[in-house]
Amino acid sequence: MSAVSTQSVPQGKSLGASLGASLGASQGISLGSCATGPKIVQERGQREVFCGLTGIVWLHRKIQDAFFLVVGSRTCAHLIQSAAGVMIFAEPRFATAIIDERDLAGLADIDDELDRVVTRLIERRPDIKLLFLVGSCPSEVIKLDLSRAAQRLSQQMTPNVRVLAYSGSGIETTFTQGEDACLSALVAQAQRADAAQKPSLLVVGALADAVEDQFRRLFAQMGIERVDFLPARRAADMPMIGPGTKFLLAQPFLTDTARALEALGAQHLPALYPLGAEGVAEWLRAAARAFGVSRETFEAVIAAPRARAEKSLERWRPHLAGKRVFFVPDSQLEPPMARFLARELGMEIVEIGAPYVDRRRLAEELALLPPDTPIVEGQDVERQLDRLRAARPDLAVCGLGLANPLEAEGFATKWSIELVFTPVQGFEQAGDLAELFARPLMRRELLEI
Amino acid sequence: MQLTVWTYEGPPHVGAMRVCAAMEGVHYVLHAPQGDTYADLLFTMIERRGTRPPVTYTTFQARDLGGDTAELFKNAAREAYERYKPQVLVVGSSCTAELIQDDPGGLAMALGLDAPVVPLELPAYQRKENWGAAETFYRIARAMAGPHAPAPGSSSARAREAGQRARCNVLGPCSLGFRHRDDLVEVLKIIESLGVDVNVVAPLGATPADLARLGEADFNVVLYPEIAGQTASWLQRTFGQKATRTIPIGVGATRAFIREVAELADVDPSALLRPDLSRLPWYSRSVDSTYLTGKRVFVFGDASHAIAVADVAAKELGLKVVGLGSYSREFAREIREAAARHGVEPLVCDDYLEVEAAITAAAPELVLGTQMERHVAKRLRVPCAVISAPVHVQDFPARYSPQMGFEGANVLFDSLVHPLMMGLEEHLLGMFRGDFEFRDGVAPSHLGHGEAPAETASENDLEEDGEVKTRGASVAWTLDAEKELRKIPFFVRGKARRNTESYALERGVGRIDVETLYDAKAHFGR
Numbered sequence: 023m024s025a026v027s028t029q030s031v032p033q034g035k036s037l038g039a040s041l042g043a044s045l046g047a048s049q050g051i052s053l054g055s056c057a058t059g060p061k062i063v064q065e066r067g068q069r070e071v072f073c074g075l076t077g078i079v080w081l082h083r084k085i086q087d088a089f090f091l092v093v094g095s096r097t098c099a100h101l102i103q104s105a106a107g108v109m110i111f112a113e114p115r116f117a118t119a120i121i122d123e124r125d126l127a128g129l130a131d132i133d134d135e136l137d138r139v140v141t142r143l144i145e146r147r148p149d150i151k152l153l154f155l156v157g158s159c160p161s162e163v164i165k166l167d168l169s170r171a172a173q174r175l176s177q178q179m180t181p182n183v184r185v186l187a188y189s190g191s192g193i194e195t196t197f198t199q200g201e202d203a204c205l206s207a208l209v210a211q212a213q214r215a216d217a218a219q220k221p222s223l224l225v226v227g228a229l230a231d232a233v234e235d236q237f238r239r240l241f242a243q244m245g246i247e248r249v250d251f252l253p254a255r256r257a258a259d260m261p262m263i264g265p266g267t268k269f270l271l272a273q274p275f276l277t278d279t280a281r282a283l284e285a286l287g288a289q290h291l292p293a294l295y296p297l298g299a300e301g302v303a304e305w306l307r308a309a310a311r312a313f314g315v316s317r318e319t320f321e322a323v324i325a326a327p328r329a330r331a332e333k334s335l336e337r338w339r340p341h342l343a344g345k346r347v348f349f350v351p352d353s354q355l356e357p358p359m360a361r362f363l364a365r366e367l368g369m370e371i372v373e374i375g376a377p378y379v380d381r382r383r384l385a386e387e388l389a390l391l392p393p394d395t396p397i398v399e400g401q402d403v404e405r406q407l408d409r410l411r412a413a414r415p416d417l418a419v420c421g422l423g424l425a426n427p428l429e430a431e432g433f434a435t436k437w438s439i440e441l442v443f444t445p446v447q448g449f450e451q452a453g454d455l456a457e458l459f460a461r462p463l464m465r466r467e468l469l470e471i
Numbered sequence: 472m473q474l475t476v477w478t479y480e481g482p483p484h485v486g487a488m489r490v491c492a493a494m495e496g497v498h499y500v501l502h503a504p505q506g507d508t509y510a511d512l513l514f515t516m517i518e519r520r521g522t523r524p525p526v527t528y529t530t531f532q533a534r535d536l537g538g539d540t541a542e543l544f545k546n547a548a549r550e551a552y553e554r555y556k557p558q559v560l561v562v563g564s565s566c567t568a569e570l571i572q573d574d575p576g577g578l579a580m581a582l583g584l585d586a587p588v589v590p591l592e593l594p595a596y597q598r599k600e601n602w603g604a605a606e607t608f609y610r611i612a613r614a615m616a617g618p619h620a621p622a623p624g625s626s627s628a629r630a631r632e633a634g635q636r637a638r639c640n641v642l643g644p645c646s647l648g649f650r651h652r653d654d655l656v657e658v659l660k661i662i663e664s665l666g667v668d669v670n671v672v673a674p675l676g677a678t679p680a681d682l683a684r685l686g687e688a689d690f691n692v693v694l695y696p697e698i699a700g701q702t703a704s705w706l707q708r709t710f711g712q713k714a715t716r717t718i719p720i721g722v723g724a725t726r727a728f729i730r731e732v733a734e735l736a737d738v739d740p741s742a743l744l745r746p747d748l749s750r751l752p753w754y755s756r757s758v759d760s761t762y763l764t765g766k767r768v769f770v771f772g773d774a775s776h777a778i779a780v781a782d783v784a785a786k787e788l789g790l791k792v793v794g795l796g797s798y799s800r801e802f803a804r805e806i807r808e809a810a811a812r813h814g815v816e817p818l819v820c821d822d823y824l825e826v827e828a829a830i831t832a833a834a835p836e837l838v839l840g841t842q843m844e845r846h847v848a849k850r851l852r853v854p855c856a857v858i859s860a861p862v863h864v865q866d867f868p869a870r871y872s873p874q875m876g877f878e879g880a881n882v883l884f885d886s887l888v889h890p891l892m893m894g895l896e897e898h899l900l901g902m903f904r905g906d907f908e909f910r911d912g913v914a915p916s917h918l919g920h921g922e923a924p925a926e927t928a929s930e931n932d933l934e935e936d937g938e939v940k941t942r943g944a945s946v947a948w949t950l951d952a953e954k955e956l957r958k959i960p961f962f963v964r965g966k967a968r969r970n971t972e973s974y975a976l977e978r979g980v981g982r983i984d985v986e987t988l989y990d991a992k993a994h995f996g997r
């Protein structure tokens with residue numbers, strides 16, 4: 023936030039319904055680091071974004087012996103259940119310890135209650151090696167100290183189960199920031215590698231296993247020997263971190279995790295995010311440079327998959343080129359997605375809404391966006407929809423709560439949650455990513471009713 | 472603290488949203504953090520609603536907590552009022568806002584808006600969704616109709632002149648209700664055929680102005696007591712309006728309902744009591760239904776649906792109810808009475824894990840439950856039909872599909888019997904499993920049946936069938952006994968296995984062979 027005026031736009035007044043007026047120069051806050059780059063304005067009002075608890079839906083799939091116990095309310099339990107595809111099968115590796123009246127009235131000792139719940143849980147699931155206590159708005163407001171509870175429980179259950187805590191509360195985190203908080207907690211507890219250790223590459227951010235394997239192969243072909251992923255698939259395999267660690271961010275929303283890694287001496291390799299042929303190539307290039315991979319080797323390794331990625335985009339470009347897209351804030355993936363759509367598929371960006379824009383970790387992305395692309399950080403959903411209706415984009419990228427109402431108004435929409443749940447990073451997925459945006463448009467052409 | 476894997480009901484403010492979203496001309500300002508906006512997708516994705524639900528969230532953040540969240544609320548309420556100009560502004564807190572105690576009611580009243588403000592107090596740490604819906608409906612109804620209540624001491628019942636048609640309200644249908652949309656059509660048909668006028672249907676489609684007229688009816692038809700019970704009893708106290716008590720699910724209940732309405736309206740019901748109005752009675756007597764006889768069924772859902780469907784299962788399909796339960800704690804008494812009628816232990820419980828254990832223990836051949844029991848049944852490889860909320864996108868079929876009335880009984884016959892017939896197919900599949908056309912591992916057809924295409928991908932992604940291990944004792948089976956067991960139809964195989972194992976354990980038989988299997992069969996003798 024340092025380069026940016028933190029003065030927020032007074033609520034309700036300055037952002038008019040007209041896109042031009044609201045995003046004019048007087049409101050725009052220019053980036054210190056890139057004076058000709060896009061303007062970022064801030065907006066305050068009703069947000070229409072999930073809270074960080076949502077991350078549990080993909081994180082519990084990724085870390086296969088972890089359990090996520092939300093300490094919260096019935097609302098929190100209902101949110102995860104609804105976000106997880108309304109109803110899913112079997113017994114998942116997440117649950118909610120629902121705080122009730124007795125806990126609030128002080129009739130029950132919260133520590134005892136937590137112990138009881140955790141004991142029951144671990145008895146049922148002896149396969150669990152890592153337990154996250156996940157804070158929520160209610161637990162934050164009543165100032166439950168879950169970190170302390172985690173320490174205590176960890177001591178009790180060592181060595182079988184490690185217990186960590188983080189907050190996914192909606193008063194502190196939006197949607198994907200829950201993953202940031204979870205990974206930060208892992209970094210805080212990570213084993214420290216000493217300075218003498220050989221340099222290693224760390225890829226930070228949950229990726230689908232298949233995508234991870236693809237990247238592993240590419241790095242191996244480049245000759246980068248030590249490659250770790252955070253989070254690892256199993257609790258016991260979480261990487262060591264130290265001054266020899268050089269890390270790539272696989273996701274743009276990992277602000278706190280990156281800071282925590284840097285505090286341990288690890289070095290961030292700034293790059294585009296691995297979305298689209300260009301994004302993946304530049305992301306890999308940052309690692310290749312840092313590990314002294316020769317230009318020839320690097321180009322040779324990526325030539326074939328990059329060509330495949332570019333070819334796969336050709337199929338979708340006719341459906342997307344020249345079409346206008348509007349991003350309603352959701353996952354913080356909006357700036358790199360917009361860069362991909364604009365540069366590789368020829369789309370026109372009407373507005374990029376994002377819950378939060380980390381100017382430092384997005385510097386490379388912001389520099390490549392078409393000049394004057396309007397970026398709105400934060401949200402006032404009513405005014406944003408006014409602007410959207412006025413701008414009449416060909417495609418609106420938005421959350422599940424807004425998609426059908428916008429469709430009913432005649433807009434084609436893409437549910438942004440799918441961009442988070444679907445494997446979209448990497449060369450081999452570039453075409454799939456383009457297809458996600460093309461499908462709603464193609465579908466409209468198919469339907470004759 | 473309660474450990475919760477899945478919840479049957481959301482928080483009470485979601486119930487309030489369901490009522491507000493069902494009505495016209497109401498807007499709800501909810502003091503809540505941003506994550507709570509997830510609730511919008513229940514309406515736009517499950518019900519496929521084409522407009523945003525009429526809810527404004529204040530979405531306060533941690534940095535606001537030190538400052539002025541009350542001011543934030545007032546701004547949100549004022550802007551929502553100006554933008555939507557509702558007839559009534561409903562205001563309240565979510566679980567988090569309840570803890571910061573901003574008093575949305577007082578704040579909204581102080582704004583001096585042109586519309587009435589209805590403040591809601593929904594204790595989020597005690598109550599749940601249906602309670603919240605009932606309370607919200609009552610609060611809005613009372614705010615609108617209350618001023619028209621007859622003066623204390625005057626006769627409260629509407630005086631109907633001779634020859635004047637009777638008039639009723641229809642109360643309960645709501646957003647995100649299980650088949651409410653179609654039930655309402657079916658019930659209105661009955662009411663109209665009886666020659667009774669409908670004064671107001673609420674909450675679904677009603678405006679606050681409509682609610683102001685609630686007192687002008689002679690009596691109330693209560694379709695879903697979970698939502699409308701509280702309002703109906705207030706109307707009875709205030710306007711002297713009696714209310715129906717029968718839930719018209721199944722042929723018998725529909726007839727009882729018709730008689731009840733006719734009596735309240737003082738009309739002749741005989742035309743609607745003709746035996747040929749539903750196909751269920753004849754289908755059930757048709758010889759192909761013989762195989763339904765005594766099949767073990769476990770019923771779980773909200774109280775109204777579970778009780779009604781258990782009666783249909785026992786009296787109209789000839790099944791044997793081996794378990795009956797509900798997550799509606801407010802209706803525990805009714806559930807206990809119904810369970811006693813069927814001679815089973817009542818299960819009043821909202822702990823999904825306990826329900827799962829109860830179903831497993833009862834070893835049913837058919838489960839009639841909610842979407843969650845569908846998953847339990849799927850794991851146990853028992854056929855299942857969904858009969859109650861919590862709703863899922865599948866519970867909003869494109870076709871007309873009521874549960875109530877005579878057409879509802881037809882639908883019930885199909886939806887309850889269909890999974891069992893699919894089970895028979897599976898039986899045949901089992902018989903021919905050696906044939907080359909039947910690849911090993913062909914999924915039973917009913918298990919894949921009815922998956923919403925939009926969700927299959929994510930459901931598959933998230934499926935963890937492998938994770939729940941069959942718990943319980945392990946006794947060794949000989950190969951022959953295993954083979955013999957596989958010849959038993961899959962939907963009773965689980966029970967046969969469990970019975971045999973417990974038989975073997977009791978007798979200290981270490982290895983189960985074919986003899987043990989048949990000894991156990993004779994012992995438990997179905």
Ligand code: SF4
Pocket residue numbers: 073074075094095097098099101157158159160190191192193504505506507566567
């Ligand atoms: S916003 Fe807060 S209260 Fe709501 S679901 Fe998220 S953590 Fe729970």
